[in-house]
Amino acid sequence: xxxxxxxxxxxxxxxxxxxxxxxxxxxxxxxxxxxxxxxxxxxxxxxxxxxxxxxxxxxxxxxxxxxxxxxxxxxxxxxxxxxxxxxxxxxxxxxxxxxxxxxxxxxxxxxxxxxxxxxxxxxxxxxxxxxxxxxxxxxxxxxxxxxxxxxxxxxxxxxxxxxxxxxxxxxxxxxxxxxxxxxxxxxxxxxxxxxxxxxxxxxxxxxxxxxxxxxxxxxxxxxxxxxxxxxxxxxxxxxxxxxxxxxxxxxxxxxxxxxxxxxxxxxxxxxxxxxxxxxxxxxxxxxxxxxxxxxxxxxxxxxxxxxxxxxxxxxxxxxxxxxxxxxxxxxxxxxxxxxxxxxxxxxxxxxxxxxxxxxxxxxxxxxxxxxxxxxxxxxxxxxxxxxxxxxxxxxxxxxxxxxxxxxxxxxxxxxxxxxxxxxxxxxxxxxxxxxxxxxxxxxxxxxxxxxxxxxxxxxxxxxxxxxxxxxxxxxxxxxxxxxxxxxxxx
Numbered sequence: 001x002x003x004x005x006x007x008x009x010x011x012x013x014x015x016x017x018x019x020x021x022x023x024x025x026x027x028x029x030x031x032x033x034x035x036x037x038x039x040x041x042x043x044x045x046x047x048x049x050x051x052x053x054x055x056x057x058x059x060x061x062x063x064x065x066x067x068x069x070x071x072x073x074x075x076x077x078x079x080x081x082x083x084x085x086x087x088x089x090x091x092x093x094x095x096x097x098x099x100x101x102x103x104x105x106x107x108x109x110x111x112x113x114x115x116x117x118x119x120x121x122x123x124x125x126x127x128x129x130x131x132x133x134x135x136x137x138x139x140x141x142x143x144x145x146x147x148x149x150x151x152x153x154x155x156x157x158x159x160x161x162x163x164x165x166x167x168x169x170x171x172x173x174x175x176x177x178x179x180x181x182x183x184x185x186x187x188x189x190x191x192x193x194x195x196x197x198x199x200x201x202x203x204x205x206x207x208x209x210x211x212x213x214x215x216x217x218x219x220x221x222x223x224x225x226x227x228x229x230x231x232x233x234x235x236x237x238x239x240x241x242x243x244x245x246x247x248x249x250x251x252x253x254x255x256x257x258x259x260x261x262x263x264x265x266x267x268x269x270x271x272x273x274x275x276x277x278x279x280x281x282x283x284x285x286x287x288x289x290x291x292x293x294x295x296x297x298x299x300x301x302x303x304x305x306x307x308x309x310x311x312x313x314x315x316x317x318x319x320x321x322x323x324x325x326x327x328x329x330x331x332x333x334x335x336x337x338x339x340x341x342x343x344x345x346x347x348x349x350x351x352x353x354x355x356x357x358x359x360x361x362x363x364x365x366x367x368x369x370x371x372x373x374x375x376x377x378x379x380x381x382x383x384x385x386x387x388x389x390x391x392x393x394x395x396x397x398x399x400x401x402x403x404x405x406x407x408x409x410x411x412x413x414x415x416x417x418x419x420x421x422x423x424x425x426x427x428x429x430x431x432x433x434x435x436x437x438x439x440x441x442x443x444x445x446x447x448x449x450x451x452x453x454x455x456x457x458x459x460x461x462x463x464x465x466x467x468x469x470x471x472x473x474x475x476x477x478x479x480x481x482x483x484x485x486x487x488x489x490x
Contacts, residue, residue, distance in 0.1 A: 037118045038147050039084040039095070045114075048240060050230050051078045057226040058082055058200060064223030066180065066201040069230040071418025072396075073240045075202040076108065079176050080115045082200060086174055087147060093140050094173040095119075095149040096196075098157045100182040106365060108151045108178070122152040126161045137168050154182055158191040166193045174198040177222060181206050184214030192221050199223060205414050210288050232418065233467055241421040244430040246468035248461065248477045249311065251303050251437050258440035264294040265439070298437045299326025299405040300340045307435060308402065309347050316354060320375065321382040322398045323348070323356070324416055326405035340404065344384050356382040396424035402433045413460050429469065436461065438481065451485055458482065459490050 041047075047055075051074055058065045059082075069075050079097075086092035095117075099105050105123050112119045120136070122129040139145035156162055173196045177183045180201035183192065201222035208214040219225070228234075235241040253261055271287040308323075315321075325341040338346075341358060348354040357371055357380055374380040376397040383395075386405070401420040420430050439454065458481060465474035482488050 300328035
């Protein structure tokens with residue numbers, strides 16, 4: 001029945017009362033509409049002390065700074081709490097979040113909804129967001145809307161379509177760079193808006209590998225790393241990350257792989273010396289290329305497959321297991337030039353009957369969500385992934401991990417291990433199996449430079465081992481490596 005009909009059929013006094021109720025309801029709806037999309041902290045959320053400290057430090061630094069927090073410790077929640085407080089303090093009007101990957105946009109979208117936000121997800125086709133963004137920006141300037149949130153990918157952010165809109169963003173805008181180390185590249189850095197003064201960078205690893213200029217550019221734009229940093233040790237102590245068991249698995253190269261390794265290492269040695277002497281861009285790029293080639297060789301070492309089969313043959317009932325692979329090629333018994341990820345699936349699925357599926361950057365977002373649910377329920381025992389899980393993918397149900405692709409890049413090292421330690425109600429402790437390739441014996445001329453490079457990598461392994469619940473056992477295993485290469489002083 002229509003409102004007019006209700007009024008017509010009721011006695012005058014009752015009809016008046018009804019009108020008042022109706023108007024009251026309409027007023028309430030208008031208030032709700034006005035407050036829609038305004039950030040507020042969920043009633044169930046209690047910030048951890050280190051998160052509140054990070055927030056206080058950012059405000060104390062006058063609205064700029066980089067939060068260097070261990071992977072899995074709640075950087076997103078901390079950032080949204082900052083945006084909420086900014087709205088309360090200065091009536092913040094716009095929040096922009098820039099992410100390197102599409103899956104991070106959808107993840108941020110889910111977290112934003114918990115804070116009562118209705119973000120515009122600006123990625124993929126321009127037709128899905130451009131007109132909406134223009135309209136809402138107009139509403140902001142006209143006073144018809146109090147707050148908007150926009151989440152975008154790096155590639156969309158630097159597009160002409162998005163860049164052309166930046167000049168219309170009001171003064172009270174906060175820009176957040178998620179996994180901000182990506183934004184230090186020349187192409188991305190030059191697109192960061194200078195007219196937006198409120199800036200926040202998030203990363204467990206804000207330093208760019210072999211790119212000092214890019215690291216400085218991030219710091220110059222977003223602000224310095226705010227102290228104290230939240231290290232892995234502090235995060236575990238405070239219960240922000242799960243405790244873990246750590247089992248290094250030592251792997252030898254084949255003869256053919258050893259020969260290739262020695263050749264590449266010799267070239268790396270010369271490139272390293274040239275880079276130190278000349279500090280030229282060409283020498284640095286050449287060094288990075290050589291290190292990448294060697295890293296791929298190590299990541300896809302053939303003997304890792306045998307080690308994997310031996311390990312998992314006794315763990316066929318184990319669920320919630322992640323397998324990190326390299327993106328290189330590996331030779332198998334009957335097939336050559338097989339991607340390591342495919343070779344791992346063959347060993348696990350076909351040879352052992354272990355229920356696994358692949359999870360890559362090419363996997364559509366809808367399928368990723370389906371895989372995540374199957375993994376969490378135990379329908380899938382494991383996920384086989386390459387570096388798309390390095391940054392931002394939130395699957396706290398991971399209890400076990402086999403890392404086949406150890407990286408010399410400190411960022412990847414930290415991201416991969418931290419990803420597994422995210423807390424989960426069913427996770428008392430995580431278990432990590434880490435395949436460490438032993439470099440072959442080399443001549444004295446090569447050995448010293450190689451020892452310096454190995455020293456940095458081994459130091460990270462030892463630090464990670466020291467934080468494990470089975471630190472003594474893990475240390476003894478790594479002691480063999482230290483002895484072999486004369487690195488007992490680490």
